[in-house]
Amino acid sequence: MADAPSNDRYSRQSILPGVGDTGQRALSKAHAVVVGCGALGCGVIDQLARAGVGRLTLIDRDIVEWSNLQRQTLFDEEDARSGQPKAIAARRRVMAINSTTKVVSEIADLNFENGELLVVGEDKPDVMIDGTDNLETRYLLNDLAVKHRIPLIYGGVISRRGMQMTIRPGSGPCLRCVFPEPSRSGETETCDTAGVLGAAVAIVSSLQAAAAIDLIVNPAGDVNPVLIEFDLATIRFRSIDLSKLAAPGVRAGCVCCGKCEFQFLSGERARPAVTLCGRGAFQIPAGAAQIDLSRLASSVARVSQVTATEFFVRIVPREGVEMTVFADARAVVRGTANEGEARALYDRYVGA
Ligand SMILES: [Zn+2]
Known part of the structure; x- marks a missing residue:
């Protein structure tokens, strides 16, 4: 029986082509910020902690509710019963999964006023992961990513459908290159009205975790920008090539990464206060x-x-x-x- 963490903890991962001891060391030194500890956040956090990412910052404004347990895999009945803040419950779970991961939890509603402080802080993270459920925060994260040149891993899921895209500021299209404007309130379905299948969440969070690990292990990697989409109702998966949007001439027209107008971060597009x-x-x-x-x-x-x-x-x-x-x-x-x-x-x- 071994009490101490074993040396071969990451052996099945470091043996993979492109990872190796160098990649594993990079993971142990990496800092990932996960914004939103809901369904997608839980899946990503679990996988990054197990993969040996050295530092995680977890940001979330909500508490655990019973209706979360169907798909939010870091939480249990006791968390729902006691109404634990998600950022705190997730941290406790991560510490049990991997005691070598340093975790900082922020119970906060990320907005244009606290965004730079909470996400960028004093030392820039290596990667940001979008686990949010609202469009304004998504566009705010995109502004932060482009302004501070931090890779952002976007993911979205609803019903049985999901999508994922990796934003590499400086070399590929940003969220606004692909979706210039957020859709209007009341015109988008939410997981609370349309429902969401846990299995669809797991696919998107796995795509996000794989993208984060790849970015950390191989930061200079030259990959074609793609938007991955699937629908489990029809078992249809597709990968849309975004190379055309990556051309500098095309990107120049983008409000965010071309014109450097950070409308969501400046507060210009922020929602007025409650x-x-x-x-x-x-x-x-x-x-x-x-x-x-x-x-x-x-x-x-x-x-x-x-x-x-x-x-x-x-x-x-x-x-x-x-x-x-x-x-x-x-x-x-x-x-x-x-x-x-x-x-x-x-x-x-x-x-x-
Ligand atoms: Zn752009």
């Missing part, structure tokens, strides 16, 4: 675009109690909590403990 309105009620301000209320009502009706009128949709996510959404994308949330929870509910049901 305000207190009356006793125990928070107001989410109006968005840039109108919401299709009947569409919102029908997508939410599958998972929550809903009342719809011509003027508003009222959602009751749980007993004692009520969110009224208006056509201008404004919402009033009653019964939540704080504005962070009000914002999180909005992101969950209406979409960010």
Whole structure:
């Protein structure tokens, strides 16, 4: 019986072509920031810790809920019962998986004001991993990646579909080269309204972990930029070549990596603050675009109690909590403990 960590801990990985002892050493010295410890974050964190990544910074604003356990693999029933912050529960799990990994947890809602401090800090990470569930934070991460030249590994999953893309600032297209604008609130499905299969999450988080390991082991690697997409409903996988978007002449037209306008990081595109309105009620301000209320009502009706009128949709996510959404994308949330929870509910049901 061996008590101490064994020397052959990474033997099955370091034997791989392209890894070797040099790659394994690079992993032990690497620092990865994972933004969002939800479904994708859990899968990536687990794999990076097991692969021997030396330092992990975990950022998340939420607490563990029972409905997370179906796909968020770092958490257990006790975490849900005691409502542990995800960043803390994930850290405890990582320390049990690999005691040599240094883990810093930040319980925070990443935004344009704290983004540079939390993600870039005093020494730049080697890689950032997107485990978020809202578009504004995704575009903020893209700004951070391009501005500070930090590779970013994007991943998204909903229902049985997923996608993954690696952003290598300076040499390949950024998120805004591929998707110039975030889709509008109320027009995107969320995992809370459309559902999500744990198996689809595991595919995307594995693609993200593989991309992160590859970037760390082989940072100068010359790979064609691709967007990987799949749908398990039809068992269809495809890899879209993004080489054309990588051409400097094409990238020059991109607001972010061509013109260096970091609109999400500067706060120009940030959502206005949530305000207190009356006793125990928070107001989410109006968005840039109108919401299709009947569409919102029908997508939410599958998972929550809903009342719809011509003027508003009222959602009751749980007993004692009520969110009224208006056509201008404004919402009033009653019964939540704080504005962070009000914002999180909005992101969950209406979409960010
Ligand atoms: Zn770009």
